[in-house]
Amino acid sequence: MQVRAGVYARISEDRDGEGLGVERQVRDCVAECERRGWTVQESYRDNDVSAYGRKARPEYERMLADARAGKINAIVCWSVDRLTRHPRELEEIIDLYTSHGISLATVGGEINLGDPDGRMVARLTGAIARSEVEKMSRRIKRKIQERAERGLPHGEEPYGWKRVDGRDVLDPVEAAVVREIADRLLSGESVKAVTDSLNARGITPPYDERRRRKIAENRGKPFDPASVRWSRVTVRHLVLRERNAGLRRHQGQVIGKGEWEPIFDEDTHKRLRALLSDPTRNVTSGRGYRYLLTGIARCGRPGCGAPVRLILGPRSRNGRREKRRAYVCSRCHGISRDQVAVDRLITKLATGFLASPKARAVFQPVPDPALEAEAQTLRAKLNEAADQYAADEIDGEQLRRITAKLRPRLQEVEAKLHPAMVDLEDLATPDIAERWNDIPLERRRAVIAFLFEVTLLPRGKDAPRRFDPASVAVKPSEALRARGVAA
Numbered sequence: 001m002q003v004r005a006g007v008y009a010r011i012s013e014d015r016d017g018e019g020l021g022v023e024r025q026v027r028d029c030v031a032e033c034e035r036r037g038w039t040v041q042e043s044y045r046d047n048d049v050s051a052y053g054r055k056a057r058p059e060y061e062r063m064l065a066d067a068r069a070g071k072i073n074a075i076v077c078w079s080v081d082r083l084t085r086h087p088r089e090l091e092e093i094i095d096l097y098t099s100h101g102i103s104l105a106t107v108g109g110e111i112n113l114g115d116p117d118g119r120m121v122a123r124l125t126g127a128i129a130r131s132e133v134e135k136m137s138r139r140i141k142r143k144i145q146e147r148a149e150r151g152l153p154h155g156e157e158p159y160g161w162k163r164v165d166g167r168d169v170l171d172p173v174e175a176a177v178v179r180e181i182a183d184r185l186l187s188g189e190s191v192k193a194v195t196d197s198l199n200a201r202g203i204t205p206p207y208d209e210r211r212r213r214k215i216a217e218n219r220g221k222p223f224d225p226a227s228v229r230w231s232r233v234t235v236r237h238l239v240l241r242e243r244n245a246g247l248r249r250h251q252g253q254v255i256g257k258g259e260w261e262p263i264f265d266e267d268t269h270k271r272l273r274a275l276l277s278d279p280t281r282n283v284t285s286g287r288g289y290r291y292l293l294t295g296i297a298r299c300g301r302p303g304c305g306a307p308v309r310l311i312l313g314p315r316s317r318n319g320r321r322e323k324r325r326a327y328v329c330s331r332c333h334g335i336s337r338d339q340v341a342v343d344r345l346i347t348k349l350a351t352g353f354l355a356s357p358k359a360r361a362v363f364q365p366v367p368d369p370a371l372e373a374e375a376q377t378l379r380a381k382l383n384e385a386a387d388q389y390a391a392d393e394i395d396g397e398q399l400r401r402i403t404a405k406l407r408p409r410l411q412e413v414e415a416k417l418h419p420a421m422v423d424l425e426d427l428a429t430p431d432i433a434e435r436w437n438d439i440p441l442e443r444r445r446a447v448i449a450f451l452f453e454v455t456l457l458p459r460g461k462d463a464p465r466r467f468d469p470a471s472v473a474v475k476p477s478e479a480l481r482a483r484g485v486a487a
Contacts, residue, residue: 003103004041005033006063006072010082011047022047025078028107033076036105041072060084064092067102074103158243159206160263168260175263177203181239182264182272186423188446191232191276198230205230206238236276245269256386270414289445291325292343296449299329300457300473306331308456310339327456335456341467346454349474350447351433359428362480371413378410424450453477 009025022045033040044059066072077083084090096102160175161168184194207228246262247254297308308327325339385402388394455473
């Protein structure tokens with residue numbers, strides 16, 4: 001009977017992305033088939049794919065399907081551990097021999113699946129291979145933990161640093177990009193605006209070239225690095241990394257200081273986390289907000305309270321038809337106010353407050369000895385838990401439980417101490433009215449959202465058609481009220 005062999009080759013990690021390891025295996029397997037007088041019907045290559053984890057191996061699955069379909073009646077691999085490191089998968093190969101007569105051969109030897117001793121050898125070989133992987137995994141995990149305890153880096157070279165002799169040294173260009181993202185977000189800009197700006201200027205984002213090259217090859221297209229663009233997810237992930245503030249993270253928890261120069265300080269990191277995790281924060285999509293109060297001002301009709309949006313509608317004036325911009329409730333549509341008039345009123349109130357002597361103090365942290373003492377106690381407990389974990393006095397689960405209990409309270413206390421999550425202090429100047437229109441819209445919106453709660457009130461049927469300032473209720477925001485300040 002003619003033997004139609006399927007050659008299978010696999011390598012767990014291909015650092016260069018050139019597939020040289022699997023090609024060497026294929027050549028050796030083809031030579032083995034020639035030695036045996038077998039015909040190579042098909043070759044199957046799983047490059048950069050582990051046989052130990054749960055990641056899919058498409059070529060392995062295709063090979064099994066061809067075996068069941070009768071396209072091949074023998075499998076040749078470099079060694080059993082190249083084929084599989086799971087005993088249950090090896091049993092699947094043995095079942096193929098029973099049901100379809102599939103032979104199994106390795107370079108330099110044949111495993112007789114029809115013989116009990118041959119099956120025992122195959123099973124022992126697979127079990128030994130799995131045991132070696134488990135031992136290697138344990139050694140690697142312990143090495144990673146040891147490096148984490150020493151504050152040393154692990155994994156791929158992170159964006160913002162260059163790895164020199166096993167240590168991370170700041171990359172001035174990439175670190176400047178991270179600082180820019182942080183500064184612009186804390187100045188009131190949205191993630192979308194920052195993302196669009198980075199893409200418009202052609203700044204190269206962080207990306208895994210090997211992974212993207214493989215995706216492109218699977219799609220049958222050449223990989224083009226210029227096609228890689230920033231996304232809002234990338235911007236958020238990059239700026240929220242603990243390592244930016246010099247903190248070492250291990251198994252989802254910060255366990256101490258890292259042995260590298262931080263990009264910015266811990267206070268900046270805390271404010272960024274508070275800003276981007278704030279559930280009341282307006283998140284833009286599409287083209288983003290284009291008007292001062294959309295999504296900020298609220299409908300004042302009883303039982304509604306929805307944010308307003310802007311609509312364009314016709315209005316007759318001096319015999320001509322003009323487009324009128326109006327803020328309208330996005331839910332009940334029962335409120336409508338002239339956009340220009342409302343913006344003018346709110347702008348006058350905001351610039352008037354910012355020009356006053358009390359404005360600068362609003363953006364400073366609120367001194368509260370009791371809260372400061374509680375924050376210091378919570379930080380000390382978290383640091384003590386990290387030290388205990390590093391000294392093997394507590395395990396990872398205990399560290400997670402301690403952190404899950406203390407960190408939310410610490411974030412709550414810090415939010416009270418620093419209610420202003422964005423940097424607006426530079427706008428608290430006497431000449432703000434002259435500068436106002438030159439300030440980016442997103443910063444002006446951030447000022448309004450921080451200072452005021454704006455509500456458009458319903459008007460009676462007999463109310464005059466002209467704009468009435470009394471129909472717009474403006475009161476200090478929760479942040480100002482917490483400081484005892486009346487805007």
